[in-house]
Amino acid sequence: MYENDLISLQNACMYFGGVKAIDDLSFNVKRGSIMGIIGPNGAGKTTIFNVITGVYTPTSGNIRFLDRSLNKALPHEITGDGISRTFQNIRLFESETVLNNLKIASFAHTNYGLFATFLRTPRFRKEEARIDRECREILALLNLSDYAESIAGSLAYGVQRRIEIARALCCKPQVILLDEPAAGMNPAEIDDLNQLILRIREALNLTIIVIEHQMRLVMGICDEILVVNFGKKLAQGKPEEVKSNEQVLEAYLGKAKG
Amino acid sequence: MALKQSDSVQKSRAVPRLIAVGIIVMCLIALERSHVLSSSVILILDYIGIYSICVIGINLVNGYLGVFSLAHAGYMAVGAYASAIASKYYFTEEWMFPASILIGGLAALIFGIIVAIPSMKVKGDYLAIITLGFTLILQSIFQNMSFVGASQGMNDIPKFTNIYWIFGCLLLSIYVVTTLINSKFGRSINAIREDQTAAMLVSVNVKRIKITVFAISAFLIGISGALISHLLAYTSPAAYGFSNIVEGLIMVYLGGVGSITGAIFGSAAWQLIIQLFKDFGTWRWVIGGSMLCIIMVILPKGVFGYKEIGGVVRDLLQKVRDYRVKRKESDNV
Numbered sequence: 001m002y003e004n005d006l007i008s009l010q011n012a013c014m015y016f017g018g019v020k021a022i023d024d025l026s027f028n029v030k031r032g033s034i035m036g037i038i039g040p041n042g043a044g045k046t047t048i049f050n051v052i053t054g055v056y057t058p059t060s061g062n063i064r065f066l067d068r069s070l071n072k073a074l075p076h077e078i079t080g081d082g083i084s085r086t087f088q089n090i091r092l093f094e095s096e097t098v099l100n101n102l103k104i105a106s107f108a109h110t111n112y113g114l115f116a117t118f119l120r121t122p123r124f125r126k127e128e129a130r131i132d133r134e135c136r137e138i139l140a141l142l143n144l145s146d147y148a149e150s151i152a153g154s155l156a157y158g159v160q161r162r163i164e165i166a167r168a169l170c171c172k173p174q175v176i177l178l179d180e181p182a183a184g185m186n187p188a189e190i191d192d193l194n195q196l197i198l199r200i201r202e203a204l205n206l207t208i209i210v211i212e213h214q215m216r217l218v219m220g221i222c223d224e225i226l227v228v229n230f231g232k233k234l235a236q237g238k239p240e241e242v243k244s245n246e247q248v249l250e251a252y253l254g255k256a257k258g
Numbered sequence: 259m260a261l262k263q264s265d266s267v268q269k270s271r272a273v274p275r276l277i278a279v280g281i282i283v284m285c286l287i288a289l290e291r292s293h294v295l296s297s298s299v300i301l302i303l304d305y306i307g308i309y310s311i312c313v314i315g316i317n318l319v320n321g322y323l324g325v326f327s328l329a330h331a332g333y334m335a336v337g338a339y340a341s342a343i344a345s346k347y348y349f350t351e352e353w354m355f356p357a358s359i360l361i362g363g364l365a366a367l368i369f370g371i372i373v374a375i376p377s378m379k380v381k382g383d384y385l386a387i388i389t390l391g392f393t394l395i396l397q398s399i400f401q402n403m404s405f406v407g408a409s410q411g412m413n414d415i416p417k418f419t420n421i422y423w424i425f426g427c428l429l430l431s432i433y434v435v436t437t438l439i440n441s442k443f444g445r446s447i448n449a450i451r452e453d454q455t456a457a458m459l460v461s462v463n464v465k466r467i468k469i470t471v472f473a474i475s476a477f478l479i480g481i482s483g484a485l486i487s488h489l490l491a492y493t494s495p496a497a498y499g500f501s502n503i504v505e506g507l508i509m510v511y512l513g514g515v516g517s518i519t520g521a522i523f524g525s526a527a528w529q530l531i532i533q534l535f536k537d538f539g540t541w542r543w544v545i546g547g548s549m550l551c552i553i554m555v556i557l558p559k560g561v562f563g564y565k566e567i568g569g570v571v572r573d574l575l576q577k578v579r580d581y582r583v584k585r586k587e588s589d590n591v
Contacts, residue, residue, distance in 0.1 A: 053459055079461040091456040093449050103442070104449045108461035110442045114470065117441040118434060124441070131442075171461045 006031045006175055006207050007052065007083070012061035014044075014051050014231075021047040022058070023231040029175070034201065034208045036222035036239075040251060044231040045211045046088055049177050053085055054078045065175070080108030084168040085177035088211075090160050094153025098144065098163055101152050102135035105170035135170055141203060142166045142196065158189060162196070169204065176200075178210040182217045194220045219243070227251070274568070279432060283425045290421055300421060302533050307424035308485045309525035311431050313509045314518055315478030318435065320507075321515035321564075322444075323471050324451035326386045329373045330479050330506045332393035333366040335498035337480025338487035339406055340365035342415045345488065355418040359427065359484045366480025367473045369396075374472035378465060393503060400495040411494025412487075419489035427485060431478045432518055438474065447471060508550055514560030519567040524560065 005028040014022040021044045029035050037045050050056045052063060054075040063070040070078055079085075084105070093101050110131055116124040139145045142162050147155060152163060161181060168176050178197070182190045194217055201208055212218050218225060218239070225242045227234040235245045242248055286303060289295050295303075316330045341362030349357045369392075376388050401409045438444055446467045449457035458464050487493040505528065513524020528546065535542040557563065562570070 055455070055459070075455075075458040076461050076463045079459055084461070085459060087456070087459075091453055093452040093456070095452065096445075096448060100445055100448075104445045104457065104462060105460035107442055107446055107463065112442070114438075114443070117443060118437050120437065128441075167460060 004030050006066065007209075008062075008064045009048075009052075010062040010064070012051060012063055013059045014047055014056055015059045020231050022051065024061070025228070025231065025233055026061075027226055027233065027236060029207060029209060030224075031207055032201070032205070033223040034197070034210065034221055036218040036225040037209065037211045037228060038213070038218055038225060038242075039228040039234070043228045045228060046179060047231070048228070049085055049179055049209075049211065052078075052177065053083060076108070079171050079173075082172070082174040083177065084171040084173040084175075086161075086164040086168050086179055086181060088179040088183070090157075090164055092152040092160055092163060092167070094151070096152055097149050098139070098152050098155070098166075099132075099135055099148045101163060101167050102138060102170045103131055105167045106131045106135065109172055138166050138169050141169075141200065157184065161185075165196070165200070169200065173206065175207045175209065178208065178212075180211055180213065182212055182214040185214070187216060190214055190216045191220075193217065197221055276429070276433060276436075279429060283429065286421070286425065302529060304419070304421055304424055304489055305529045305533070306522075306526045307421070307428050308482050308489065309509060309529060310522045311424075311428050311485070312479050312482035312506065313513065313521040313525045314431050314435055315475045315482065316506050316510050317515065317517070317521045318438075318471055318475040318478070320510055321517065321520075322439065322447050322451065323468070325377055325468075326382065327373070327377075327389045328386055328503050328507075329369075329389040329392050329476075331498045331502035332389075332396040333369055333476040333479040334483035334486075334502065335393075335396050335400060335493075335495065336369050337362035337366040337483025338493045338498075339400060339412070339483075340480070341484030342412050342487045342493055343406070345416050345418065346412070346414070350416065352416070352418055355423065355488070358418070358488070359423070359481055362484030362487075363477045363480040366483065367477040370472040370474075370476025371469055373476070374469045377468055377472065390503070393498070397495050397499050400498070407494075409495060411492055411496070413492045415487055415491050415493065417488060417491045419485050424485055424489075427481055431481070434474065434478070435518055443467060443470065508546065511560050512550055512553060514557075514562030514565065516564040517560075517562040517566055519565070519570075520560050520562030523562055 008026075008028040010026050012022055012025050013020070025048070037048060039045055047056065051058045052070065054070065054073050054077070058071060065078070065081070065083060073081075093104060096104070110127055112121070112124045112127050115121075136145065136148065139148055142165065144159070144162060144166055147159060147163070152160065155163070165176075165178070165181065181197075182193055185193065197208060197210070198221060200206060210217070210222070222239055224237065225239055226236045227242055227245070227248050229251045234251055235242050235248050237245070290300060312330065312334060315333070319325050319327045341358040344361040345355065345358035349355070373389060373392055377385055380388060400406060406412055439447070446457065446462045449460070449462055450464055450467060454464060509524040509528045510521070511524075512527055513522070514520025531546050531549070532542060535545055538545070553561065
């Protein structure tokens with residue numbers, strides 16, 4: 001692990017009974033980079049996110065964030081410490097307003113306790129005002145200010161996807177994990193999303209890991225691509241290298257009869 | 259502009275709501291003082307107040323947090339017995355009554371924290387069964403402990419409860435719950451109800467929130483237990499079994515889940531049914547039960563499900579305004 005690496009997996013394994021969802025996987029993510037994870041369906045991509053964010057405890061191996069091990073950490077600790085994520089199928093709090101969705105995600109850095117809550121102390125008011133301001137700033141950054149008071153579940157699919165990214169940003173992450181952010185989008189929308197991802201990386205100094213099937217996104221913005229199949233690493237490298245890798249082509253298109 | 263928006267968020271609705279409830283309570287006190295109300299009416303008001311506190315407590319877990327728990331009868335028993343012991347043996351003077359109430363609440367709070375532990379792992383029907391077991395265990399314990407009178411229950415508890423204590427405690431519980439709901443804790447409670455895993459993955463400390471909510475809920479229910487044992491001057495284990503569980507649930511789901519207005523409405527409606535149809539004997543359960551069935555079909559979340567009276571009035575005014583505008587337009591045409 002180099003000094004520049006923010007997240008690193010060392011021989012990580014995640015078995016569900018006999019199913020090896022992740023099998024001896026190692027990779028490092030450099031600070032400030034965008035890493036793409038691609039692979040056929042069921043290759044274990046989302047499981048990688050789940051072990052990083054603490055939803056699953058890895059069967060063996062090591063997951064490190066900066067100089068800490070994440071193996072035993074709980075999801076809310078990991079998220080509060082700086083790794084937040086979005087979901088493959090949108091999981092917003094649908095009956096809440098968009099602003100409240102974002103405020104919920106500010107939990108870890110809203111600094112007041114029960115005592116302050118019941119007595120409405122100046123600290124409580126100050127913190128609530130700060131959270132409100134910060135959440136509105138993030139909405140503005142993602143051009144979502146108009147939806148602040150709308151009920152999240154009532155909004156269009158594409159907007160909900162962006163709100164999920166906004167919500168993940170409210171945890172004040174250093175690393176953000178995007179799980180198929182471009183699913184169901186057309187090429188024009190994907191181009192917009194690419195610009196958005198680059199913009200938030202620039203504005204908030206983020207490291208990004210993105211799972212995606214849409215090559216337009218992966219090839220467009222990723223600095224490095226990791227290809228997984230059956231939970232194992234198939235290839236890793238720059239987009240051009242991966243594109244011409246024979247094993248990758250084989251996994252996606254099948255083996256040519258020789 | 260941005261500043262103005264954040265100011266409007268700061269303005270909590272808790273204060274006007276509290277003033278409104280305060281006025282109602284003042285009126286009740288005036289009525290009580292002027293002896294216009296007969297003692298039986300005051301007794302009904304006592305019951306409404308006590309059960310409102312209890313139902314607000316139940317609502318925190320069953321409504322706001324969305325966890326189906328049946329532990330409330332157990333908390334109520336703990337509150338009733340703990341406070342009864344306290345005021346019978348230690349705090350025997352009337353001015354010490356708050357200490358007894360507090361002991362009742364705190365004893366129940368401890369059990370609330372105990373019940374919160376299985377709620378981390380177990381969900382839905384399974385948790386309902388566990389909490390049911392909890393209530394029945396407590397009932398049996400009280401039935402078998404001779405120093406609290408075993409199945410005879412405790413008698414000669416000082417009659418400290420009066421309408422002022424009841425409505426004072428009710429105001430306090432309304433304040434506690436409104437401030438809790440309008441804070442980061444309240445937002446997290448809603449998040450856990452909607453999607454616990456997603457809440458965890460946006461940094462919400464689910465364990466801490468759940469323990470807090472169970473504890474406060476049990477505390478409020480314990481207080482209502484303390485008030486009722488000092489109102490009736492006796493307490494017996496038979497009062498905290500199935501019928502108590504069912505009555506609690508009826509009041510919650512009749513009034514509406516996730517709403518303080520609903521809790522008060524539900525307990526008022528149910529207590530009135532119980533008291534007004536006294537002549538019908540056990541037939542009133544048929545009336546109450548069928549009412550519950552009808553309301554569940556028409557309004558599955560109860561009369562005030564996730565709504566408060568302020569919001570309902572505002573919506574109604576808006577509808578009237580819309581209707582007037584429409585009428586005007588059609589007149590113009």
